[in-house]
Amino acid sequence: MCPEPIPTGVALSRERLLEAYRTMRRIRSFEEKLQELVLAGKMAGFLHLYVGEEAVATGVCMHLDSRDWVTSTHRGHGHCIAKGVGVAGMMAELFGRATGLCKGKGGSMHIADMDHGMLGANGIVGAGIPLATGAALTAKVKRSGGVGVAFFGDGASNQGQFHESLNMAQNWKLPALYVVENNGWGEFTPTGFVVPVADIAERARSYAMNALIADGMDFFDVFEKAAEAIARARRGDGPTLLECKTYRFSGHYVGDTLAYRSKEEAEHWKQRRDPLERFEHRVVEAGLLSSDALRSADGEVAAQIASAVAAAEAAPLPDPTSVTSDVYVNG
Numbered sequence: 001m002c003p004e005p006i007p008t009g010v011a012l013s014r015e016r017l018l019e020a021y022r023t024m025r026r027i028r029s030f031e032e033k034l035q036e037l038v039l040a041g042k043m044a045g046f047l048h049l050y051v052g053e054e055a056v057a058t059g060v061c062m063h064l065d066s067r068d069w070v071t072s073t074h075r076g077h078g079h080c081i082a083k084g085v086g087v088a089g090m091m092a093e094l095f096g097r098a099t100g101l102c103k104g105k106g107g108s109m110h111i112a113d114m115d116h117g118m119l120g121a122n123g124i125v126g127a128g129i130p131l132a133t134g135a136a137l138t139a140k141v142k143r144s145g146g147v148g149v150a151f152f153g154d155g156a157s158n159q160g161q162f163h164e165s166l167n168m169a170q171n172w173k174l175p176a177l178y179v180v181e182n183n184g185w186g187e188f189t190p191t192g193f194v195v196p197v198a199d200i201a202e203r204a205r206s207y208a209m210n211a212l213i214a215d216g217m218d219f220f221d222v223f224e225k226a227a228e229a230i231a232r233a234r235r236g237d238g239p240t241l242l243e244c245k246t247y248r249f250s251g252h253y254v255g256d257t258l259a260y261r262s263k264e265e266a267e268h269w270k271q272r273r274d275p276l277e278r279f280e281h282r283v284v285e286a287g288l289l290s291s292d293a294l295r296s297a298d299g300e301v302a303a304q305i306a307s308a309v310a311a312a313e314a315a316p317l318p319d320p321t322s323v324t325s326d327v328y329v330n331g
């Protein structure tokens with residue numbers, strides 16, 4: 001089928017547009033359900049929500065396939081879902097069940113799924129960056145055509161691992177993509193308070209690396225910039241630092257009182273820049289998708305998440321005797 005043009009100049013078929021919407025909606029609905037479960041005392045553990053940043057993971061991962069590897073952060077549900085990890089295994093993992101992706105031992109911050117190229121969420125800020133660099137080195141040595149993609153925050157770009165990885169990747173022309181999700185905050189500190197450059201993309205210049213900036217609240221802009229960066233990596237022309245300007249609608253974690261940021265700031269982003277609403281507005285205005293098609297996608301996603309919750313709640317807890325298997329044991 002002929003791809004339909006859209007106003008940005010990005011040409012995507014109706015199926016691909018629906019796929020993008022479904023992925024963004026799946027991330028949002030999955031996390032809204034998690035928040036509800038935690039606040040109702042039905043799910044234990046610490047949660048960092050990705051709500052508001054859906055266009056970043058989706059716009060990048062829609063270019064990836066089974067050759068590619070992704071590393072994530074403490075705010076990792078969106079990256080997992082966008083890379084194709086199933087919500088049933090994720091939900092079971094978050095409930096700590098034996099049927100979870102990591103047999104209930106990883107939880108929110110350590111979801112990994114090798115079958116889908118997800119090398120792991122990571123509770124250590126910046127730690128995914130060298131792992132994705134290693135994946136890019138593997139792809140280069142094996143000539144697999146794959147790309148190593150690291151998602152991380154503005155705060156992580158202050159870590160030594162970021163600088164060491166970028167230096168190595170550029171020197172060795174690795175097929176890597178470094179996606180900075182600049183959401184304006186690192187925990188409770190404004191980015192400008194700890195990052196002296198106006199754009200984190202500027203940091204690429206120190207390593208003679210290609211850099212791009214995208215509106216992280218616009219799926220189409222991220223999609224277009226990521227296409228360019230990933231094509232470059234696959235061609236053997238080296239890595240890119242892609243800075244996506246975005247915003248987390250929620251607090252740093254579920255339960256954060258948000259006393260440090262103004263309501264006006266958050267309202268501005270939610271009302272004017274919500275990536276799902278902007279996407280819908282654009283595709284419906286351009287006659288590419290109908291509101292009915294989008295509501296039907298919402299329904300499918302809601303049913304999928306409800307069934308993931310029901311299956312997870314019914315699943316067994318891990319057998320206590322398995323506590324030392326699949327983990328590093330000291331001594």
Ligand SMILES: Cc1ncc(C[n+]2csc(CCOP(=O)(O)OP(=O)(O)O)c2C)c(N)n1
Pocket residue numbers: 074075123124125126152153154155156157183185186187252
């Ligand atoms: C090495 C390390 N230092 C500090 C922390 C505590 N910590 C957890 S999240 C976070 C902020 C990270 O900010 P950023 O990288 O911008 O990601 P965001 O939370 O905004 O997505 C910090 C400091 C940690 N987990 N790891």
